[in-house]
Amino acid sequence: MNFEEKQLEEERIFSGVLLDVRKSLVELPNGKQSTREYVVHPGAVAILPVENEYVYLVEQYRFPIGKSLLEIPAGKFDEPGEEPLECGKRELEEEIGKRANTWIYLGYIYTTPGFSNEIIHLYLAKDFESTEMNLDEDEFLEVKKLKIEKFENMIMKNEITDAKTIAAYTRAKLLGGI
Amino acid sequence: MNFEEKQLEEERIFSGVLLDVRKSLVELPNGKQSTREYVVHPGAVAILPVENEYVYLVEQYRFPIGKSLLEIPAGKFDEPGEEPLECGKRELEEEIGKRANTWIYLGYIYTTPGFSNEIIHLYLAKDFESTEMNLDEDEFLEVKKLKIEKFENMIMKNEITDAKTIAAYTRAKLLGGI
Numbered sequence: 001m002n003f004e005e006k007q008l009e010e011e012r013i014f015s016g017v018l019l020d021v022r023k024s025l026v027e028l029p030n031g032k033q034s035t036r037e038y039v040v041h042p043g044a045v046a047i048l049p050v051e052n053e054y055v056y057l058v059e060q061y062r063f064p065i066g067k068s069l070l071e072i073p074a075g076k077f078d079e080p081g082e083e084p085l086e087c088g089k090r091e092l093e094e095e096i097g098k099r100a101n102t103w104i105y106l107g108y109i110y111t112t113p114g115f116s117n118e119i120i121h122l123y124l125a126k127d128f129e130s131t132e133m134n135l136d137e138d139e140f141l142e143v144k145k146l147k148i149e150k151f152e153n154m155i156m157k158n159e160i161t162d163a164k165t166i167a168a169y170t171r172a173k174l175l176g177g178i
Numbered sequence: 179m180n181f182e183e184k185q186l187e188e189e190r191i192f193s194g195v196l197l198d199v200r201k202s203l204v205e206l207p208n209g210k211q212s213t214r215e216y217v218v219h220p221g222a223v224a225i226l227p228v229e230n231e232y233v234y235l236v237e238q239y240r241f242p243i244g245k246s247l248l249e250i251p252a253g254k255f256d257e258p259g260e261e262p263l264e265c266g267k268r269e270l271e272e273e274i275g276k277r278a279n280t281w282i283y284l285g286y287i288y289t290t291p292g293f294s295n296e297i298i299h300l301y302l303a304k305d306f307e308s309t310e311m312n313l314d315e316d317e318f319l320e321v322k323k324l325k326i327e328k329f330e331n332m333i334m335k336n337e338i339t340d341a342k343t344i345a346a347y348t349r350a351k352l353l354g355g356i
Contacts, residue, residue: 069288
């Protein structure tokens, strides 16, 4: 069925360091009009790094939720249209100080299709060489190495609650990569 | 490790029909200051409805990404502090026209901890009675019934790309509910 909403007008509400907020007037499938408010996001990449029976995660403070989360390494595109694999390689090296020789694409996810266009491309990375961590100036994080079994258990028990981390685990598992 | 960021000031950038956008000045763990822009969200509930060997999904047009997505039924809290189970029951009935007699809590996820506090509580719902669909005025969706095996296959093949849907599948699977 085609429920497409036609954009009639768009207004840029806010353009900050991180957020680009828009408000659109749309025509609904029934001919009525409504507004849609949403965040335009450049897109991102998240990487599940697996070495033998272990995964590497990063723990970092997330200001919007007021606490630290355990997540797979991830980062936004530097510019729209950046190659996802290039972005993934950069972020993996920056956040956990490793270069991977094997990259398996796990597809993508939409994190919040109701209020943002954020898309996150997912990769499984294997076969590492150590390099150096190289964090952004305002980035503070700690690398954690967990047995895959423990990682799975923490997802089950609601101890890992980050959506992209769970999605990457699931795709890697279903595809036979872990 | 404690990487907490202390909020020094907060400004409300935009308060619309859907979005509440804030900008905070924070003190970083190294004593420097930075800004954090984020969306305050009321929280939501998403439900994986399972009947025999089938799941019920809803297909709906998502304006921010410009296409239709196949997702589990979900909805925002009517008011902050609403009981997640109450919200889940309401949304399931509204979106697929069914009342469930068995509800199993699957924990929660953070969809976008980098730029929003959105939390989604997940449930597995079983043992249905039919009632009536009762959509919001601006809501257009189509209910789809899929074999669990097909559902799993679509997640694997990147045909189901909605983060909450994948997370609910994963928790239900790990907990032995499907």
